[in-house]
Amino acid sequence: MSVKIVNLKVNGVDKAFMARPETTLLLALREQLGLMGAKRGCAQGACGSCTVLLDGAPVVSCLVPAATVDGGDVATVEGLADGRRLSDVQQAFIDGFATQCGFCTPGMIMSAEALLARNPDPTADEVNEAISGNVCRCTGYAPIVSAILDAAQRRRERAEGADQEATL
Amino acid sequence: MPRVNPIDSSFFKDERGPGDFTVIGKTVPRSDALGHVTGRTQFFEDRTFPDLAHLKIHRSPHHHALIDSVDTSEALRVPGVLRVLTHEDVPANWYGVLRLIGIGPDDEVVLAEDRVIYRGEPIVAVVADSEAAALEGASKVKVSYTVLPAVLDVEEAMSPDAPVIKKAGTNYFVYEGHHARRIRFGDVEAGFAQADHVFEWRYSSAPIEHAPTETTGCIVEPKPDGRLLIHSNTQAAFFTLDNTALIINRAPTDLQVKGGTVGGGFGGKVDVMVEPLACIAATLTNRPVKFVYTREEEMQVSSPRAAERIYIKDGVMNDGRIVARKIMLYVDAGAYARHSPYGATKAAAHLPGPYTIPNVYADCHCVYTNRTPSSAMRGFGVTIADFAIESQMDRVARALGMDPLQFRLVNAYRDGDMKAHRKEASGTALIEVIQRAAALVGHDLPAEYQAMSSSTPRGAIA
Numbered sequence: 001m002s003v004k005i006v007n008l009k010v011n012g013v014d015k016a017f018m019a020r021p022e023t024t025l026l027l028a029l030r031e032q033l034g035l036m037g038a039k040r041g042c043a044q045g046a047c048g049s050c051t052v053l054l055d056g057a058p059v060v061s062c063l064v065p066a067a068t069v070d071g072g073d074v075a076t077v078e079g080l081a082d083g084r085r086l087s088d089v090q091q092a093f094i095d096g097f098a099t100q101c102g103f104c105t106p107g108m109i110m111s112a113e114a115l116l117a118r119n120p121d122p123t124a125d126e127v128n129e130a131i132s133g134n135v136c137r138c139t140g141y142a143p144i145v146s147a148i149l150d151a152a153q154r155r156r157e158r159a160e161g162a163d164q165e166a167t168l
Numbered sequence: 169m170p171r172v173n174p175i176d177s178s179f180f181k182d183e184r185g186p187g188d189f190t191v192i193g194k195t196v197p198r199s200d201a202l203g204h205v206t207g208r209t210q211f212f213e214d215r216t217f218p219d220l221a222h223l224k225i226h227r228s229p230h231h232h233a234l235i236d237s238v239d240t241s242e243a244l245r246v247p248g249v250l251r252v253l254t255h256e257d258v259p260a261n262w263y264g265v266l267r268l269i270g271i272g273p274d275d276e277v278v279l280a281e282d283r284v285i286y287r288g289e290p291i292v293a294v295v296a297d298s299e300a301a302a303l304e305g306a307s308k309v310k311v312s313y314t315v316l317p318a319v320l321d322v323e324e325a326m327s328p329d330a331p332v333i334k335k336a337g338t339n340y341f342v343y344e345g346h347h348a349r350r351i352r353f354g355d356v357e358a359g360f361a362q363a364d365h366v367f368e369w370r371y372s373s374a375p376i377e378h379a380p381t382e383t384t385g386c387i388v389e390p391k392p393d394g395r396l397l398i399h400s401n402t403q404a405a406f407f408t409l410d411n412t413a414l415i416i417n418r419a420p421t422d423l424q425v426k427g428g429t430v431g432g433g434f435g436g437k438v439d440v441m442v443e444p445l446a447c448i449a450a451t452l453t454n455r456p457v458k459f460v461y462t463r464e465e466e467m468q469v470s471s472p473r474a475a476e477r478i479y480i481k482d483g484v485m486n487d488g489r490i491v492a493r494k495i496m497l498y499v500d501a502g503a504y505a506r507h508s509p510y511g512a513t514k515a516a517a518h519l520p521g522p523y524t525i526p527n528v529y530a531d532c533h534c535v536y537t538n539r540t541p542s543s544a545m546r547g548f549g550v551t552i553a554d555f556a557i558e559s560q561m562d563r564v565a566r567a568l569g570m571d572p573l574q575f576r577l578v579n580a581y582r583d584g585d586m587k588a589h590r591k592e593a594s595g596t597a598l599i600e601v602i603q604r605a606a607a608l609v610g611h612d613l614p615a616e617y618q619a620m621s622s623s624t625p626r627g628a629i630a
Contacts, residue, residue: 037208094197
């Protein structure tokens with residue numbers, strides 16, 4: 001059984017770990033790097049609880065062989081808060097009661113972050129499409145979609161505020 | 169978030185003043201939300217150990233079969249497999265989750281002995297260094313069976329010629345010597361004889377899986393002092409503690425259950441399914457052991473809401489009064505009792521619905537079949553009974569040509585009415601709730617229905 005050393009950036013920090021052929025990115029993050037934010041709900045790529053960003057794109061990390069991500073850039077829920085300040089999506093999930101049991105929340109948030117990074121002003125349909133791979137069994141989709149739309153608005157307002165500051 | 173309807177404090181005027189609502193109507197942040205959005209909430213699986221062992225199960229592919237032989241030799245040869253566990257490794261293999269509240273008999277085995285009575289019943293546990301080795305080991309267990317006819321229908325199971333599938337000797341739970349949880353109130357046959365109309369319909373439901381995003385599981389950690397620390401996602405920490413102690417024959421003080429964070433429960437994490445075997449495995453290997461259901465196991469063997477079949481026969485007068493109601497209710501408990509005897513009792517407690525009916529007869533059966541054991545789920549016993557009762561109310565109203573809300577108001581229970589369980593109704597509010605709901609959706613009620621009140625005795629109107 002060949003073991004491979006994998007080097008990658010996780011939340012902006014250089015990391016290395018040893019991957020067996022069957023080691024998934026999810027298990028490497030959780031068991032070797034101690035990042036427990038991404039969850040294992042099905043291990044079949046069906047529930048989205050393990051969603052992280054790989055080079056900016058959302059992936060179900062339970063289906064990604066860790067040995068294939070050498071040199072990659074991974075973002076997990078643990079890297080979103082900037083010091084003590086939560087990301088707009090995280091804050092909107094709290095304010096909008098978009099959490100219940102919390103198990104789908106990290107994956108849901110990462111899908112939302114990926115959406116807002118490429119589309120700052122999504123429609124509700126686009127939000128639904130972006131989280132269509134993330135199952136929330138407590139059935140809180142309505143508050144989740146509103147929270148993501150609220151977060152998009154906060155981000156746009158913040159960007160406009162920053163533009164105004166730049167021109168002053 | 170704006171309220172659909174402002175609080176009408178007049179309902180509470182005897183208890184508190186209008187400005188006295190400190191929580192209702194206010195937004196209170198969830199105390200656990202920060203942990204959820206940052207990924208810091210610790211679920212049971214969010215911990216790891218360098219020497220963690222994994223437990224997986226070899227399960228029955230048959231609904232009903234005798235076990236002729238079990239061969240674990242190939243499983244033990246899989247690299248990484250540490251041990252196999254059979255029923256002989258379980259100190260007290262027979263248990264029943266409700267024995268803690270004095271309900272017996274202990275009808276379930278932790279691991280199968282001479283027979284399996286549902287598809288997916290656990291037979292052998294395999295403990296290994298890695299999850300992959302445990303799965304491979306479990307797949308290498310060889311069991312030979314003599315397949316028996318399966319009973320998969322509740323009424324078939326109740327028939328005298330059905331094969332008896334349980335060691336307990338009956339295909340139904342025995343309630344204080346009776347075949348069902350019964351209600352006998354008035355004379356239901358006399359009620360039918362006196363009625364202008366008699367209506368009977370059948371209602372049925374399928375089993376419903378809770379499907380939590382986090383599957384059922386635990387990690388058991390042997391501590392230096394010999395105690396076992398159980399990290400669990402159980403919804404019932406004390407059921408888990410006591411049942412596990414009894415099954416593994418250890419003092420409850422030898423165990424510590426750490427739980428409280430559940431990635432979706434809905435009643436599906438109330439049975440004690442994973443902790444006893446993980447404790448035995450941790451003791452025998454002296455290593456931390458994780459036993460977590462795969463998604464497939466969660467769907468196939470974790471106990472669903474019971475399927476129910478309900479027959480409701482009503483005797484009704486032309487003016488809409490229900491004078492007799494007979495209900496035959498069957499809860500499909502599946503192969504083992506779990507919480508279903510309690511569920512069927514709850515169903516009985518809920519009959520005949522929030523209506524005052526002078527003649528009531530009900531048999532609520534908790535029936536055993538060769539199906540996945542069912543158990544707790546959100547209002548089990550009550551939810552499906554309500555579906556049946558309220559569907560019946562709509563159908564009877566339609567058959568009589570009556571407005572369904574007026575039909576309910578005519579029969580709604582009021583303070584002082586004697587219920588079928590021989591308890592006097594008090595604190596009733598069905599009439600007011602219907603009146604308010606009708607007003608909210610613009611459903612006009614005639615003046616005499618708007619004048620009805622739960623606190624006006626029924627006789628005063630009749």
